Amino acid sequence: MSIIKDIKLAPSGETKISWVERNMPVLRSIGEDFKKTKPFAGLKVALSVHLEAKTAYLCRVMEMGGAEMFVTGSNPLSTQDDVAAALDSGGINVFARYGCDSEEYEACLREVLKVGPNIIIDDGGDLVHLMHTEFTELIPNVLGGCEETTTGINRLKIMDREGALRFPMVRVNDADCKHMFDNRYGTGQSVWDGICRTTNLIIAGKYVVISGYGWCGKGVSLRAKGLGAKVIVTETDPVRALEAVMDGYEVMPMAQAAKIGDIFCTVTGGRDIITAEHFPLMKDGAILSNAGHFNVEVDMEGLERMAVRKYEARHNIQGYVMPDGKTLFTIAEGRLVNLAAADGHPAEIMDMSFAIQALSARYIAENAGKLKCGVLPVPEDIDKAVAVKKLAAMGVSIDTLSREQAEYLGV
DSSP states (O other): OOBOSOGGGHHHHHHHHHHHHHTOHHHHHHHHHHHHHOTTTTOEEEEESOOSHHHHHHHHHHHHTTOEEEEEOSSTTTOOHHHHHHHHHTTOEEEOOTTOOHHHHHHHHHHHHTTOOSEEEESSSHHHHHHHHTOGGGGGGOOEEEEOSHHHHHHHHHHHHTTOOOSEEEEGGGSHHHIIIIIIIIHHHHHHHHHHHHHOOOOTTSEEEEEOOSHHHHHHHHHHHHTTOEEEEEOSOHHHHHHHHHTTOEEOOHHHHTTTOSEEEEOSSSSOSBOTTTGGGSOTTOEEEEOSSSTTSBOHHHHHHHOSEEEEEETTEEEEEOTTSOEEEEEGGGSBHHHHSSOOSOHHHHHHHHHHHHHHHHHHHHTTTTSOSEEEOOOHHHHHHHHHHHHHHTTOOOOOOOHHHHHHHTO
């Protein structure tokens, strides 16, 4: 039995799913192929990804391929209840509600695992972690899975190094057609979509502090610059810090940036980036947001303890009055600003990311029992195939190597 807010919301969800389907031509073509080939016939798929329209369409494409889908969200504030209702009304097993507490969130994760899935599609690593701690008896059923995010891959690598990972997991985020576009252009646009629509404030002329200069940080910084912000980057990696300097940004420690910034966005994948050390240094009215997977980059507990009063300043914006009278603001309780305060990445970007997911899941199914346990790369032919399909959908043609050129390059 599914867990959703209200089945009556389904028509609104269907409208959203129809819109993204129109704008996801690569995934749509994969769905047409899956209808014919049924690569997941007889298989159960457990999926934990931010449950909004693009994810819903991925679920339907997997179902076209014969999969029995068991679906939950990967963040309590990113589930869209109308989308969940639309999936449920179409017969997919859904266990997710917007705004659920941590206990219900974990209960939903357990619901999709207790069915004994054959393939796991994860976003952040929660499903894989629970499978290895609470559902070990079901691990023999698992052929393998796919991980969507940098954070999730880091967790998997730790498990793999410790010899604890007991089935193959494809690191989808590391595919070129995922991180080069999803992380850079998708995060870059969707973060500012979330901040702008939530605050209704101008970005131009403000000091924006971006913590982390990986692919996501590069995208967020680039879009902030395009909006007219004065961009400051904080980093712990000297090479990335140098790259940010060469890209024209100021680089400094957070203890220094905290005194200057008007808007902060953490996007490191780590924890304790903005802490109780930094809050007293900040300007009155500073806005804190996070685009890392878990809500641990901004120390929300420390902010709660330090504040003398907390109030809702605007929908999805919490104000914290500090002992000296200054007020700091957080967006979406420090959770993913681009999903908890907006609609996530553009459909055209997730078209590539979820195409990689779908084809990697098929790779797991087709190679059942042949792949070693551990963290595996996306096969290069999958990456290239998605790029070719995307270019074709955009009406772009490119040159091809002649035989002589290929021989000269050794490819």
